[in-house]
Amino acid sequence: MRQHGLLHAALAGLMILAATLAGPAMAQGKRPLKLVALGDSLTAGYGLPAAAAFPTQLQQALKARGHDVEIVNAGVSGDTAAGGLERLDWSVGEGVDGVILELGANDMLRGLDPAATKATLDTIVRRLKARNIPVLLTGMLASRNLGPDYAARFDAIYPDIARAHGVMLYPFFLDGVAGQRNLNIADGIHPNPEGVRIIVERMLPTVETFIARLRPA
Known part of the structure; x- marks a missing residue:
């Protein structure tokens, strides 16, 4: 006994x-994975109701596919890469598992030196990596009316940074939407809800790969 x-x-x-x-x-x-979408008006959802903005639509699409993910909308309309860097620490606080980085479009629209934009985005990525926060970098392409030299220098920013730091890259945030009148609001620049839906649909496989790396099965 x-x-x-x-x-x-x-x-x-x-x-x-x-x-x-x-x-x-x-x-x-x-615990849900917490992502921050750090960007400009394309992330913020300029001209759209909050429910139609990119972070919200992406979160809904991921949840529909069985992913327990929270995506914080840290988009600020008008922000350049430098603006994103200035607010980096308070936009990406503690407990963040990953960042979707979407900045640089306003730099291009203002004709800013691509070298300066690249240096700033590089700094953002380095600072996030120093905090052990993985980054999914979303690229932008220059408007062709800025000339071939500017376009070549600007377009190279994102693949160059992705290679240098070993971060994931989605080559063109507006893929399938840029220049499509029926997929943008009246200004012809910012996606309408259907345009955002297409962005999310096209980016979804890349985002799923990204979050799989954050929380391996």
Whole structure:
């Protein structure tokens, strides 16, 4: 009887130990992944209701595919890359698992030096990596009326940074939407809700690969 009691106590102790060790892991597994979409008006959802903005539509699409993800909209209309850098620390706070970085379009529209934009985006990526926050970099292409030299220098910014830092790249944020009148609001620059839906649809496989790396199965 005494041996039976000792065995029972030992088993109970092991069960308590296992529960103690598994508890944090289970809690972590249930916590939604937290992403921050750091960008300009294309992220903020300029001219759109909040429910139609890119971060919200992307979160809904991911949840529909079984991903427990929260995406914070840290888009500020009019922001250049430098503006994003200035607010980086408070836009991307603690407890963030990854960042979708969408900046640079306003730099291009203002004709800013691509070298300066590249240096700023590079700094953002380096600072996030220093905090162990993975980055999905979304690219932008220059308007061709800025000339071939400017376009070549600007277009190279995003693949160059992705290669230099080993971060994931979605080559063109507005793929399938840029220049399509029926997919943009009246200004012809910012996507309408259907345009955002297409952006999300096209980017979804890349984002799923990105979040799989944040929380491996």
